[in-house]
Amino acid sequence: MKATVLESAGRVRLVHVPDPVIQRPGDALVRVCLAAVCGSDLWPFRGREPFTPGDRMGHEWVGIVEETGPDVARVRPGDLVIAPFAFADGTCRPCREGLFTSCPDGGFWGGRHDGGQAEAVRVPFADATLLPVRADADTCLLPRLLPLTDVMATGTHAAVLAGTEPGSTVVVIGDGAVGMCAVLAAHRAGAERILLAGRHVERGNLARRMGATDVLAADDPATAEIVRNQTQGGAWNVAECAGTQSALDLAIDLVRPGGTIGSVGVPNGVEHVDLYRLFRHNITLRAGVAPARRYLEPLLADVLAGRLDPSPVFSLELPLDDVASAYHAMDTRQALKVALRP
Amino acid sequence: MKATVLESAGRVRLVHVPDPVIQRPGDALVRVCLAAVCGSDLWPFRGREPFTPGDRMGHEWVGIVEETGPDVARVRPGDLVIAPFAFADGTCRPCREGLFTSCPDGGFWGGRHDGGQAEAVRVPFADATLLPVRADADTCLLPRLLPLTDVMATGTHAAVLAGTEPGSTVVVIGDGAVGMCAVLAAHRAGAERILLAGRHVERGNLARRMGATDVLAADDPATAEIVRNQTQGGAWNVAECAGTQSALDLAIDLVRPGGTIGSVGVPNGVEHVDLYRLFRHNITLRAGVAPARRYLEPLLADVLAGRLDPSPVFSLELPLDDVASAYHAMDTRQALKVALRP
Structure with a gap:
């Protein structure tokens, strides 16, 4: 064969x-x-x-x-x-x-x-x-x-690890297929607002079709601030779907104190996890292969x-x-x- | 004054x-x-x-x-x-x-x-x-x-972050005052078995008085294996109460796939979080100041x-x-x- x-x-x-x-x-x-x-x-x-x-x-x-x-x-x-x-x-x-x-x-x-x-x-x-x-x-x-x-199982796992519930506001980081599926999964789980932070603006329409309510630029330094403003202090539920250093850093930057990051991207080139910030603000990190x-x-x-x-x-x-x-x-x-x- | x-x-x-x-x-x-x-x-x-x-x-x-x-x-x-x-x-x-x-x-x-x-x-x-x-x-x-x-509030937070429930088997890492209070807190939360991994054998009696059922040597390379054997694959609930690299590494080593590490020690000199292992085995890390x-x-x-x-x-x-x-x-x-x- x-x-x-x-x-x-x-x-x-x-x-x-x-x-x-x-x-x-x-x-x-x-x-x-x-x-x-x-x-x-x-x-x-x-x-x-x-x-x-x-x-x-x-x-x-x-x-x-x-x-x-x-x-x-x-x-x-x-x-x-x-x-x-x-x-x-x-x-x-x-x-x-x-x-x-x-x-x-x-x-x-x-x-x-x-x-x-x-x-x-x-x-x-x-x-x-x-x-x-x-x-x-x-x-x-x-x-x-x-x-x-x-990808759909992994996107579902991302939404689950992030603690998505009916009515949740979820931030999905990564606009690859897993990120798109995480949007779909968050929508399926009843999330009310789904913000996708990605690097490819041309994927915004697809993201909206999957259920994203907002599409943000992951590499824009203002993105974390925008999310914090729109969520009155940061997102409770963050689904990190890229596995890169910048995606994890962004997740830690925009998650709410006391919030949860579900991380499903295979870690690749992640040299540093900001443990002090996790500790300082009681942030739960749930990384996992689906x-x-x-x-x-x-x-x-x-x-x-x-x-x-x-x-x-x-x-x-x-x-x-x-x-x-x-x-x-x-x-x-x-x-x-x-x-x-x- | x-x-x-x-x-x-x-x-x-x-x-x-x-x-x-x-x-x-x-x-x-x-x-x-x-x-x-x-x-x-x-x-x-x-x-x-x-x-x-x-x-x-x-x-x-x-x-x-x-x-x-x-x-x-x-x-x-x-x-x-x-x-x-x-x-x-x-x-x-x-x-x-x-x-x-x-x-x-x-x-x-x-x-x-x-x-x-x-x-x-x-x-x-x-x-x-x-x-x-x-x-x-x-x-x-x-x-x-x-x-x-x-220390008692922090020990309580450790037990909470580790997901302690009535009947749980909890591993507490660190035999300082916070670790001792985490033992007490796990006991108070109804844990059935509480294994304390510490570095000071002379504190074992106090730990037992606080509720520890087993006292292990944190710096013995066999300790993780002992815990995995005694828990049929690793502990669901681990309370990391030291904040050091070796304590976090031990926690990640002995936690069960799918388990939870509650980490309340102020991170000090922790250079590396083994994100790949957390990811590979769906381990939840909940670090937090109480x-x-x-x-x-x-x-x-x-x-x-x-x-x-x-x-x-x-x-x-x-x-x-x-x-x-x-x-x-x-x-x-x-x-x-x-x-x-x-």
């Missing part, structure tokens, strides 16, 4: 690799229907995160089950399934506590595991990991389902009911064969997010 | 200063009955925190009101009062939200304000700041009341009812005249905490 590998910084390539096979009784083989490039794929692509040449790429994908091991009971060949970006055994203590991403036997797609930017994936712990959609595999539905695998599996059922229910549509985060769809172009488009910010069709 | 000043690193002295006078209508003048030296006083004393030579010292004290300004209504001359370590106006938004330590017009005793290691203190916003005890000013009661001004005023009423009620006695944190009482000896005893760890009687 064909699979995307990272050959060197700046160079991804679709190469022929052996077809995956069932290795353990709990495995499933899934044919990928639609995959995506994630903002976090760009960190190793840019050489800003370590990788091994030849690492498989892609952790966002949905597909159709082709074959299952003898222990698999919940998913069946032919099922359309959603795969969260982390697989997990579902039985260990962290899994039972809902923290699937801390499963000691779990892992993330890509690297030495199969990646999703490929034609097929071997899925360990298929019963615990995959969520069958059990609906007509209408191809129109795929772009709405695909974000649930990561245990995406936890959010899949309710998000899927909303998508199927037509109440949730995160597909606008995809600004481009390309054939899997053009994966290099997809990375290029995201790396140069010509595309917010790219879907790949094998 | 006599007041303690920090003349230079390592040198405190009791000097004669002008008697305080009412300056604003909301002021009260209070004669100090008992004061204490705090672990955080040692940071400037050791030259590890900036100070201005001549800074007044002491933020833990209880006293008798001598005079009040015309706007003061809740406290009266003759009242025995407890002063939290921060004064606050009680009317601003942070105060109304219970975050007295973030009051823009508030401040901390000492420095350019009057300090508590003195014969008297001018108290701004006396109505909002002071809590009248309205009980017989039995001198036996003073050592039980004095810890409420800081809004002590918030906790005074319920703590006082418990002291007056005989349900709470934090006085064992004082291992030594000296006359105020011996303030230099008091600092020396704490600096050299001969005393856990010293009370000073003017």
Whole structure:
């Protein structure tokens, strides 16, 4: 089959690799229907995160089950399934506590595991990991389902960690796909006012379509002051969705004393956390990789009911064969997010 | 009157200063009955925190009101009062939200304000700041009341920030007076198991008397592993009561994935917060200076009812005249905490 590998910084390539096979009784083989490039794929692509040449790429994908091991009971060949970006055994203590991403036997797609930017994936712990959609595999539905695998689950986690409640005023920092999904998630959670601080003014319209009430420039030194003024002292709920030093600093700058920062961006190049300011003003910092599996059922229910549509985060769809172009488009910010069709 | 000043690193002295006078209508003048030296006083004393030579010292004290300004209504001359370590106006938004330590017009005793290691203190916003005890000013009661001004309120805040609930297993890091009070506070909050990780084995008996079920050596590399084993994966609730790099690192090492660290030690020399580990395992970090005023009423009620006695944190009482000896005893760890009687 064909699979995307990272050959060197700046160079991804679709190469022929052996077809995956069932290795353990709990495995499933899934044919990928639609995959995506994630903002976090760009960190190793840019050489800003370590990788091994030849690492498989892609952790966002949905597909159709082709074959299952003898222990698999919940998913069946032919099922359309959603795969969260982390697989997990579902039985260990962290899994039972809902923290699937801390499963000691779990892992993330890509690297030495199969990646999703490929034609097929071997899925360990298929019963615990995959969520069958059990609906007509209408191809129109795929772009709405695909974000649930990561960015929509992560945006939801951001809104949850930030403490969003009905009526909340939430500041979302970062206008990448996760930030957009955090806006959508805050809206879904009943936030009354959602201020998005981003770096790309041209994304403002999309942000408003997702539910943002205000769009601010993250790199404008006046932004923190504007937020403090408009919230009478700072925001109670801040969703940091970039993972960079400047995003974290801005979050700490505009959060209200006693408020909460939910931080879901993979920390990249964050050299300093202003602990003294957190301490001085009793600010809660809740950083966390999204245990995406936890959010899949309710998000899927909303998508199927037509109440949730995160597909606008995809600004481009390309054939899997053009994966290099997809990375290029995201790396140069010509595309917010790219879907790949094998 | 006599007041303690920090003349230079390592040198405190009791000097004669002008008697305080009412300056604003909301002021009260209070004669100090008992004061204490705090672990955080040692940071400037050791030259590890900036100070201005001549800074007044002491933020833990209880006293008798001598005079009040015309706007003061809740406290009266003759009242025995407890002063939290921060004064606050009680009317601003942070105060109304219970975050007295973030009051823009508030401040901390000492420095350019009057300090508590003195014969008297001018108290701004006396109505909002002071809590009248309205009980017989039995001198036996003073050592039980004095810890409420800081260490017992801060220990309570630690237990609260760490998310302590009835039945919780709580790890307290730091066996100074705040750590001891956090043990007491966790016990008071219904924690079932309280593990204290400290650096002074000789304080173990006191810790057990305060409610610790296990005493561990904070600097033993095996301690985190012991806690993880005994808690099946790490502690949900960790109260970091030292403010040092090693204490924070230990907290992050032994907290459970998905768990919470409440951090109340004034950060001192903390160069690095392991944000990646917080992110990787969804650990909540709640750092905060205690809004002590918030906790005074319920703590006082418990002291007056005989349900709470934090006085064992004082291992030594000296006359105020011996303030230099008091600092020396704490600096050299001969005393856990010293009370000073003017």
